[in-house]
Amino acid sequence: MAGSVPPVTDERSGLLAYLAQQRHVIRIAAHGLSDEQARAVPSASELSVGGLVKHAANTESGWIDVVLQQPQKPFEDSMADYFEHYRLGESETMASVLDRYDRVAARTEEVVAGIADLGQPVPVPQGVPWYPKDVEAWSVRWVLLHLIEETARHAGHADIIRESLDGATAMPLMAAAEGWPESDWLKPWQATPISG
DSSP states (O other), X not given: OOSSOOOOSSHHHHHHHHHHXXXXXXXXXXXXXXXXXXXXXXXXXXXXXXXXHHHHHHHHHHHHHHHTTOOOOOXXXXXXXXXXXXXXXXXXXXXXXHHHHHHHHHHHHHHHHTOSOTTOEEEOOSSOTTSOSSOOEEEHHHHHHHHHHHHHHHHHHHHHHHHHHHOOOHHHHHHHHHTOOOOSSOOOOOOOOOOO
């Protein structure tokens, strides 16, 4: 996937293409990281690149569950899991989290393809403090826009965390991940050899 979303033909393909692009960008922040680096928290926050990718996958999966009106965990139980969604556990690998994110993306694409009208109501789950009490339902369209917003926010966080780890920035990482040729204005990222 290139640095920009290709031309889109309609609203549905546009929303899914922009969501896919933001997923790609957050994955780029993990390019070339070891599991240990993906767990690292190099800033004042407790965020790690691996934890952010894991959280983005969990968030997207959770929103698709809401679209499908699947039973939700009680808020208190969800909050216990919430903070673990931001951490790449010792038994988890970056590869396994990225594989799960691929499965979540495929599920989103499948579910959205099966919905005839993006204006279909999505009832607002009750008992979640940050959900509005005066709104009965969002739409599938709203959920997709929200997922784009959330994924983009966390892709930005992942960029900052990654740059704090090894100085790598988005465009050189994208060039490396996608095999772009070196040019006068852009050199693809290369792992720095560990001296020993």
